[in-house]
Amino acid sequence: MSSRVPQDRRRRRPTRSGVLLSEDLIVQTALRLIGEHGPEALSVRRLGAALGCDPTALYRYFHDTDDLVLAIADRIIGDAMAGFVPGEDWVASLREMALRVRAGYLAHPRAAAMAAHRVTRRRSEIQAVDTGIGLLLSAGFERAAAARLYLAFIDTVLSHAATDAAFQALPRQQREADHRAWRDVYQDLDPVAYPALTAVRRELPGMADGSFEEAVDLLLEALAARAPARRASTGGSSPG
Amino acid sequence: MSSRVPQDRRRRRPTRSGVLLSEDLIVQTALRLIGEHGPEALSVRRLGAALGCDPTALYRYFHDTDDLVLAIADRIIGDAMAGFVPGEDWVASLREMALRVRAGYLAHPRAAAMAAHRVTRRRSEIQAVDTGIGLLLSAGFERAAAARLYLAFIDTVLSHAATDAAFQALPRQQREADHRAWRDVYQDLDPVAYPALTAVRRELPGMADGSFEEAVDLLLEALAARAPARRASTGGSSPG
DNA sequence: CACATTGGGTCAACCCTGTTGACGTAAGGC
DNA sequence: GCCTTACGTCAACAGGGTTGACCCAATGTG
Incomplete structure (x- = not known):
């Protein structure tokens, strides 16, 4: 199985285009991608392109696409109810x-x-x-x-x-x-x-x-x- | 455009394995496939294999996969409402x-x-x-x-x-x-x-x-x- | 400052998917 | 019987997710 995702993240390498990846940046970029180009625009390859990194670099941060989607869902729930009294x-x-x-x-x-x-x-x-x-x-x-x-x-x-x-x-x-x-x-x-x-x-x-x-x-x-x-x-x- | 789907269907050719295709048989087989192996098991190629025909033969009956999905949905509705007065x-x-x-x-x-x-x-x-x-x-x-x-x-x-x-x-x-x-x-x-x-x-x-x-x-x-x-x-x- | 470690970005490859155009065969009308 | 054409088949293309291998550089250690 893919234990490509480490728990403690210490080392950061900039991608070929100079971007410093992070779980947060990936989720954020994924949401932007969906918002701008429609839901069908979310794919590992396109997300990699949008981030300026190799598509497979994402597997260092998420087990698979479903894992990524769940991370996105986390944020949605929090955002929806934020500040509600x-x-x-x-x-x-x-x-x-x-x-x-x-x-x-x-x-x-x-x-x-x-x-x-x-x-x-x-x-x-x-x-x-x-x-x-x-x-x-x-x-x-x-x-x-x-x-x-x-x-x-x-x-x-x-x-x-x-x-x-x-x-x-x-x-x-x-x-x-x-x-x-x-x-x-x-x-x-x-x-x-x-x-x-x-x-x-x-x-x-x-x-x-x-x-x-x-x-x-x-x-x-x-x-x-x-x-x-x-x-x-x-x-x-x-x-x- | 794919006008591969005719409105009046007259000629029937058995497939290589001898099966006589029909819209009805395809929908029925698709339902069985999904019921047995889950929604992700429904693909043109797998459905073709289950039917014993070339996968692309399905395009003679349905415009595209979405068309097939809609036919499946309508069959479920029809079965549910059958005999309702x-x-x-x-x-x-x-x-x-x-x-x-x-x-x-x-x-x-x-x-x-x-x-x-x-x-x-x-x-x-x-x-x-x-x-x-x-x-x-x-x-x-x-x-x-x-x-x-x-x-x-x-x-x-x-x-x-x-x-x-x-x-x-x-x-x-x-x-x-x-x-x-x-x-x-x-x-x-x-x-x-x-x-x-x-x-x-x-x-x-x-x-x-x-x-x-x-x-x-x-x-x-x-x-x-x-x-x-x-x-x-x-x-x-x-x-x- | 130098070294060994290793996180993680990259690349190539694999197998999956839907879909199309071309091809040829056999089924049906006449 | 022929002629038309419906339709099953085949090859090919573009795009998808995912993995194993490679290797560079960032880091902890001395």
Whole structure:
């Protein structure tokens, strides 16, 4: 196996073009590459070219490409929730959490698409779960309900965000083809076979834009309707 | 451009090994391949080998690999929705659609994990969309609302199902590790740093079972609350 | 200051992938 | 029977990840 990655890194050699490699620089350059030239631009060879080093030099820093992707994912999670402070309005706070997660994913779609379905168990995730459940407790839900409903909420948010990220992570041709599908294919259907689609034909092009916020709002409406306490509380209640 | 795929297929030549190719056989073999050896086992060359034909023969049936993936996705949808007839209770019908989709994904977890986020723009998908929007129209929603809300509903269902499928598609070790880790890590936390998690500590193990139905129920509650026509789930009244 | 050690950048090579153009054969309509 | 052409086959290309070997220079040691 490749134990090309050492734990303690002491010696640094500049590459042929004079750049001093580091794990941080590589992750940063990878994110820039994705941001500028699309998700499909991330490959070992292209990353090497962008860094000004031989592609295989990266294997001195990461076991394989998956290792690199996970390192990128680490940073995404941290960036998304950085500086978030839950407010007194639990609905609004949950909503902001949802939007932050999605924004973090969409900022780096390919890495997010690859890592979205994994349980990180890191501090940022644990912190987020604690915050979210705390918000539902402050809303008056009992413990079991708070845990269960938070799971339903965050799973939906994460799944949705992953879907959006996966779409952004598609190669441009496929992405545009999927986008066009709502305009083209769904516009020219047999009215007898597909009456409902024919009826809403004019509304379909808008569907390509996604439904994240609508879904979050629906969920929050349902949660608010189920909440025992009617007002968004001042949040100071201590857990016994 | 590759117009290698004809619309009307008349002539059939057996391959060198005697197999008679067809779009149906190819999709079926691809599903088997993915189910047995994982999503990464699906390549043109391997599929050709499994079928007993030259790999490039597949380009006579599918535009490119993406086209094949979309065909696989549509087959999964078609199988899941086979025999489904929407009833008079639109909430219950949407609920059954959701459960069917999820069951279809879980029947082919690895294929679903690969194809879940795509717009197949094929028959089975179009049929399902027509059915779903028709249900919301029958509930009294206006056209734009019906289209928008159906998208939010089905996106949530598909995303959730994809998450469940992705989890099932994980290697057993990783899957069980994730499952266990949830209990272990979240049971031994600093009460001061994570008060909410500590409060609901005993409820957490149940969270590992997933939240699909809870999320669907929340969504349907919100939809029912927004519906102009008041007759929802329990009533047996027929829609005009 | 000199030396031995070794981290790590580089190169060549391997095997994988999707895809295309050319080729020829056999299947079907007439 | 012929003629057309659908379609299975083959060779080739560009690009991917990954590895083993090479060797220079940065570093700890004396």
